[in-house]
Amino acid sequence: MKKNLALITIIVPLLFLFSCKKEKKENPTTASVSIDSLLTLRYQQLLSYQVDSMSFPRSYNKNKSETFKVLSKDWTSGFFPGNLWQLYKLTGNEAYKTQAEAWTVHMEKEKLNGGTHDMGFKIYCSFGEGYEITNNEHYKEVMIESANTLITRFNKNVGSLRSWDFNKDIWEFPVIIDNMMNLELLFEATKMTGDSTYHNIAVTHANTTLKNHFRQNNSSYHVVVYDTITGDAKDKVTHQGINDDSSWARGQGWGIYGYTMSYRYTKDPAYLKQAEASAEFYLNHEKLPEDGIPFWDFDDPATDKPRDVSAATVIASALLELATYSSNSEKYIAYADKVIGTLKSEEYLVDPSINAPFILDHSTGNWPKKDEMDEPIVYGDYYFLEALLRKSNQ
Numbered sequence: 001m002k003k004n005l006a007l008i009t010i011i012v013p014l015l016f017l018f019s020c021k022k023e024k025k026e027n028p029t030t031a032s033v034s035i036d037s038l039l040t041l042r043y044q045q046l047l048s049y050q051v052d053s054m055s056f057p058r059s060y061n062k063n064k065s066e067t068f069k070v071l072s073k074d075w076t077s078g079f080f081p082g083n084l085w086q087l088y089k090l091t092g093n094e095a096y097k098t099q100a101e102a103w104t105v106h107m108e109k110e111k112l113n114g115g116t117h118d119m120g121f122k123i124y125c126s127f128g129e130g131y132e133i134t135n136n137e138h139y140k141e142v143m144i145e146s147a148n149t150l151i152t153r154f155n156k157n158v159g160s161l162r163s164w165d166f167n168k169d170i171w172e173f174p175v176i177i178d179n180m181m182n183l184e185l186l187f188e189a190t191k192m193t194g195d196s197t198y199h200n201i202a203v204t205h206a207n208t209t210l211k212n213h214f215r216q217n218n219s220s221y222h223v224v225v226y227d228t229i230t231g232d233a234k235d236k237v238t239h240q241g242i243n244d245d246s247s248w249a250r251g252q253g254w255g256i257y258g259y260t261m262s263y264r265y266t267k268d269p270a271y272l273k274q275a276e277a278s279a280e281f282y283l284n285h286e287k288l289p290e291d292g293i294p295f296w297d298f299d300d301p302a303t304d305k306p307r308d309v310s311a312a313t314v315i316a317s318a319l320l321e322l323a324t325y326s327s328n329s330e331k332y333i334a335y336a337d338k339v340i341g342t343l344k345s346e347e348y349l350v351d352p353s354i355n356a357p358f359i360l361d362h363s364t365g366n367w368p369k370k371d372e373m374d375e376p377i378v379y380g381d382y383y384f385l386e387a388l389l390r391k392s393n394q
């Protein structure tokens, strides 16, 4: 019975999908209806992915023929439960909530994992999303414990949370721009407990990053390496960009999003100024394609370089929030609308013949390692859904 149901969930949407595609070619006026149906079918694909504590979906495998799965310790694990929570918010369909709860349970052990700065990505996107919807006290406790674990990575001399533990022989104390995203968990922990420790650490980290991570033109470096005795920034390099001085697209996104979110909790005008300045750098860049989806790195000279949908969705979502604080709101909303419009197209929706729980194609994870090149990645979907929700609340 279960097997039959599973077959029906896979085959019926596929049949519908092929009929939609055919219909679109024959009658272009039905295109928008068809695209929304295609989108809904992609959402449903997330529901039929079986809950398994050891198999959080992240992207495609090397052959691009099935899902690449990771353990909860991976930095991307929280996004899949987050996608289900957000789909529940978007659709009101209880089935998404049930699945979201089931996946979120398997994230809990990460609250004690002090070996990573990615606690915010993992716990805020799963338990945080869930807490907003359910007010479940246990979720709140997990978030506070996770924040306690995260602040063990704070170094007073540097004024930052340490990002990575690898490459210790080369990087004494690396901090990456992505780390700004983990501050949301700390700001929330102070709101939940009344203890200002978390908030103060988040502000100190944001101030140190503000001082050292941005270039004159307001693009950002990826990795800043600090001296743990003097606290000085001694090196500014890349790990996922094409070179140390390049503008890696998703890194620009983490900066814009990170300072917009930090402004939400602090109202510090310096954060708003940085978010706006970095948004200007990005939106005015001569190499930003007309359809709004950036290449993976602005400085890759290749003609056949891949796009990075995840950078576009992170920035679209961030700009929808920034629009609520800034006098440049029209420009920000226009970009977000363009990205959403571009992505709601057959070109960008995942290939339905691969049974994988993703919505959008064409993200690029780690170009220097030739890993996750031009394929669906779970966080591209997360920020897309967040942008849709922000749009619907406008």
Ligand code: GLY
Pocket: 075, 178, 240, 250, 365
């Ligand atoms: N935090 C890693 C990345 O953006 O790929």
